[in-house]
Amino acid sequence: MGRIGPTEIILIIVLILLLFGGRKIPELMRGLGKGMKEFKDAQKDDNADKP
Numbered sequence: 001m002g003r004i005g006p007t008e009i010i011l012i013i014v015l016i017l018l019l020f021g022g023r024k025i026p027e028l029m030r031g032l033g034k035g036m037k038e039f040k041d042a043q044k045d046d047n048a049d050k051p
Contacts, residue, residue: 020028 016025
């Protein structure tokens with residue numbers, strides 16, 4: 001119970017394709033990647049500031 005199997009993953013991917021369309025997905029992934037990079041950089045900066 002609570003595990004995500006291959007059927008659920010496929011269903012999620014299909015729903016994302018239906019909601020955003022094929023053209024928007026690379027743009028969304030690019031934005032997600034930039035956001036994750038900024039978050040990691042901010043964490044590194046925060047850890048560097050601590051004595």
